[in-house]
Amino acid sequence: xxxxxxxxxxxxxxxxxxxxxxxxxxxxxxxxxxxxxxxxxxxxxxxxxxxxxxxxxxxxxxxxxxxxxxxxxxxxxxxxxxxxxxxxxxxxxxxxxxx
Numbered sequence: 001x002x003x004x005x006x007x008x009x010x011x012x013x014x015x016x017x018x019x020x021x022x023x024x025x026x027x028x029x030x031x032x033x034x035x036x037x038x039x040x041x042x043x044x045x046x047x048x049x050x051x052x053x054x055x056x057x058x059x060x061x062x063x064x065x066x067x068x069x070x071x072x073x074x075x076x077x078x079x080x081x082x083x084x085x086x087x088x089x090x091x092x093x094x095x096x097x098x099x
Contacts (some may be wrong), residue, residue, distance in 0.1 A: 010011045023052030043074040051083035059087030
């Protein structure tokens with residue numbers, strides 16, 4: 001991916017920043033689209049998407065992203081787990097949030 005915008009070549013850090021902004025704005029579909037364009041997502045990319053789904057009350061999608069993250073060799077940190085807790089809490093399932 002070598003699209004230039006204002007002379008800047010996007011990299012994982014720029015993508016992660018954009019994903020975070022989209023997540024905080026509740027723009028899940030746009031975040032999903034951007035995620036699909038990232039050639040080499042890192043642990044922060046995955047954690048940001050997990051949080052995005054969690055904040056949107058989409059815990060199943062957050063869990064799916066967590067599974068993908070682990071399958072790709074990344075170890076989830078607190079941010080990912082907080083995203084899962086938020087997702088299940090917003091979904092109304094306190095017991096699953098506690099698990």
